[in-house]
Amino acid sequence: MVAERISSRGFRNLDDFELDLPPTGAVFLGPNAHGKTSILESLYYPVLYRSFRNAPDTELSAWNGPGFRLTLDSVVGGESHRTSVGFDRETRRKRVVVDGVEVGRITDAVGKWLAVVFLPADLALLQGGAAERRRFLDRMLSLSDPAYLRALLRYRAVIAQRNAALRAGDAEVVRVFTDAMVEPGSYVVARRLQWVAAWSDRYSSESDGLGEGQRVSLAYLGNPDLAEPGGWSARVAEVERREFRRGATLIGPQRDDLQIAQNGRSLREFGSTGQQRAAAIVLKVCELLTLAEAHGRTPAFLLDDVFAELDRSRQERLTARLTGPGMGQVFLTAPRRDELPPAIDLEVFRVQDGRAYPAGATV
Amino acid sequence: MGVLDDLVTEFARLPGIGRKTAQRLTYHLLQQPSERTRALSAALTGVADRVRPCSTCGDFTETDPCETCKDPRRDDGLVCVVEESSAVSVLDRAGFRGRYVVLGGHLSPLDGVGPDALRVGLLEDRLREGTVREVVLATNPSLEGEATATFVQQRIAGSGVRVSRLARGLPMGGDLEFIDGVTLTHALSARQDVS
Numbered sequence: 224m225v226a227e228r229i230s231s232r233g234f235r236n237l238d239d240f241e242l243d244l245p246p247t248g249a250v251f252l253g254p255n256a257h258g259k260t261s262i263l264e265s266l267y268y269p270v271l272y273r274s275f276r277n278a279p280d281t282e283l284s285a286w287n288g289p290g291f292r293l294t295l296d297s298v299v300g301g302e303s304h305r306t307s308v309g310f311d312r313e314t315r316r317k318r319v320v321v322d323g324v325e326v327g328r329i330t331d332a333v334g335k336w337l338a339v340v341f342l343p344a345d346l347a348l349l350q351g352g353a354a355e356r357r358r359f360l361d362r363m364l365s366l367s368d369p370a371y372l373r374a375l376l377r378y379r380a381v382i383a384q385r386n387a388a389l390r391a392g393d394a395e396v397v398r399v400f401t402d403a404m405v406e407p408g409s410y411v412v413a414r415r416l417q418w419v420a421a422w423s424d425r426y427s428s429e430s431d432g433l434g435e436g437q438r439v440s441l442a443y444l445g446n447p448d449l450a451e452p453g454g455w456s457a458r459v460a461e462v463e464r465r466e467f468r469r470g471a472t473l474i475g476p477q478r479d480d481l482q483i484a485q486n487g488r489s490l491r492e493f494g495s496t497g498q499q500r501a502a503a504i505v506l507k508v509c510e511l512l513t514l515a516e517a518h519g520r521t522p523a524f525l526l527d528d529v530f531a532e533l534d535r536s537r538q539e540r541l542t543a544r545l546t547g548p549g550m551g552q553v554f555l556t557a558p559r560r561d562e563l564p565p566a567i568d569l570e571v572f573r574v575q576d577g578r579a580y581p582a583g584a585t586v
Numbered sequence: 587m588g589v590l591d592d593l594v595t596e597f598a599r600l601p602g603i604g605r606k607t608a609q610r611l612t613y614h615l616l617q618q619p620s621e622r623t624r625a626l627s628a629a630l631t632g633v634a635d636r637v638r639p640c641s642t643c644g645d646f647t648e649t650d651p652c653e654t655c656k657d658p659r660r661d662d663g664l665v666c667v668v669e670e671s672s673a674v675s676v677l678d679r680a681g682f683r684g685r686y687v688v689l690g691g692h693l694s695p696l697d698g699v700g701p702d703a704l705r706v707g708l709l710e711d712r713l714r715e716g717t718v719r720e721v722v723l724a725t726n727p728s729l730e731g732e733a734t735a736t737f738v739q740q741r742i743a744g745s746g747v748r749v750s751r752l753a754r755g756l757p758m759g760g761d762l763e764f765i766d767g768v769t770l771t772h773a774l775s776a777r778q779d780v781s
Contacts (some may be wrong), residue, residue: 331766369767387695396695399737403729533605 224301224337224520224551226266233284233291235261238577245570248523248553252560252582253574259343259556263525266554269295269336270308270366272319272329276342280310280317288312297336300520306336310491311351315439325352337522339511341504341529342347348506349491349499353444353480360415360481363510366518371414378407382472389497390470397467404475405455413450417445419481422509426483432547435498438486439505443478504529512549521551528556530563538564594683642712644688644705648669654678660685663719665712667738669726677724684722687712692725692734706741713745720748727754 230241238260251259258558264283267275274283284291290312297304303539307320319326326332347355365372423441430439448454455474462473483490483502498558507524524545530538542564545553557563560571571582591613597608602616609779615623639645640652647653654660654674664684666677669692677686712718723738727733755773756765765773 267630295599328766345691370771373768377729382697384693384729386735391695391696391698393700395740396693396700396737399693399733399740402736403733 224286224297224522226295226336226523227303228296228503229262229265229294231265231291231293233288234265234281234293234425235285235291236577237261239264239317240265240577240579242572242579244552244554246552248405248555248569250563250567250569250571250575251556252558252563252571253555253556254558258577258579259574260475260527261577262574263340263527263556265293266295266523266525267338267340268293269308269332270338270363270482272308272317276344279316281312284310299335305337319354320361328370332447333372334369334518336364337514337518337520337523338525339514340525340527341363341507342527343531344433345503345507346496346500348503349483349494353478356477356481357476357509359506360418363513364414364418367514368414371411374407374414378404378411378476381407382475386471386514386534389466389472390468394467401455401459404408404472405452408475409450409452409455412445412447412479414441415445415476415481416447416450418513422513425512426505426509429508429544430502432540432544433501434536435477435501435505436485439490439502440484441482442482443479444482445476446474447580449475497532497534497537500532504541515549516530521549523552523554523556524550526556528558530555530557535564539566591699639688639690639705642708643644643686644708645674645686646691648695654686656665659683662717664716665720666708666722666724667709667735668724669731669734673724682722685712689734689738692728692730694730701737706738709738709742713747718747720750721752723749727752 225246226244227246228241229241231237232239235258240262241264247413249278251262253259259543264275268283273280280291290310291311292307294305294307297306304322306322307318307423309318309320310316319329319332321332321335348359361371361375365375381400381404385397388400389394419441426441427439446454446458448458455489457472466473483506485494485498490499490586494502509525511522511524512539526545529541543566544550546568553569555563555567555569556574572579573582593612593615594605594608597603597611598605600608603611615626621723635664635744636645636648638648640647640650640655645652645654649656661684664682664726665687666682666684667687667689668674668677669676669689671688674686674688687709689706691699692705693699693704695699709721713721721738721742723735725735725738735751753776754769755776756762756769763769
């Protein structure tokens, strides 16, 4: 899938913004706070219809503006599509129109446009707590399997009710919600386990390709019994008394983690920052390939300031990977041209004051 | 605060009505003949004074027991359990001719709604009479509605009465292409033999 044109009005610090996008991708150069990341954010917005920085829509609207509009023209499987989003600050209403038809529920529009983003903050995938890695798994699996998203939302709603019943100390009601959590919970655990089993070797070879060495492995830290509905009752019986004391559900996918290890040692604890950054990028590469396999088309890859703090050889290997097998349209940002590896062969735009100019033009 | 503000505030308490709509309703009332407004006021007072949950089924009624409970043509062996009064007339229109129990809500520990807030006791009373053959659980197909159905099912599990739940599936006149995924998954798993 290819983004052909992005236009926005009132979105972040982008001025009335219109840009035709080259099919292979582009590089956005410019000083900080002039709009590079906002351009990537506008390209990611129609994936989940929310910000990749978890910013509320009111924050995406230009300061004191009435809201924003965003239109993405794309070509998917040879067909042209137009996705438009309008957000009105006063009513807080969001309208999504796909190919001229307003969608009733935004989840129905999710999956039509796909992108994967790497932000400098994604170093938290390696350095942060388990919640960061669960969020990674949940977003990727939700985008590749609608049944996963349904199970996940259902599971979260059940857990919220079950925790409230635990706090109220009502065993009869807790039992009702215990029954309700088993089916969606086991689906979530099973799909996560499947993904880790299927991708551990590929993660290792992608990592090797970036020069990070072999024997990097992924492991799912959680009880595999919970992948089967029949595995829950014994575990619930073990922890239930503590659950009443704590007022919280103590088993299930909301407590699991994804471990990334090299030679058996967790990169979270033992990796250097460079290794951790590379490992986070490899996770994103796997996310991209996973979505591509699930949908039969390659998402756009958005990388914000990815070359910063990578040494030259890592930069060169990453550059080669970004144009390598399984990759599609790639959008990069960097503060200056000399921070880009010379081998990057993408059209360059300069971004200043919320506008993008072809690199040759004078501002 | 004057009476105008009071009225706006009271309207704004109603579900689905914000402050702006509340103001519009208030000004609308001011512009119509005062008899109409008095008639509305009398209707509201009447509802507040005379409408109560039926002591047999829990449905709202002016007489106790309610007309549905008094109706001798209904099947005493069939009891339908619903969350709210509004479901009674809907199921009646769909051709249901048994008795009802209106729970008065659904389980939602997050909102502080536990078993005590539901009228499950009315169902248990009914079962003790010994005439009931089947209980039909017709709570809403939401998480809380389904949890409530499970809860009721567990409560009456020892009674020996047949317990059924409304089927979940395709709406009539629909187009498969536009059915949401959850409904379609249920319809697939609950598919029926035709031969």
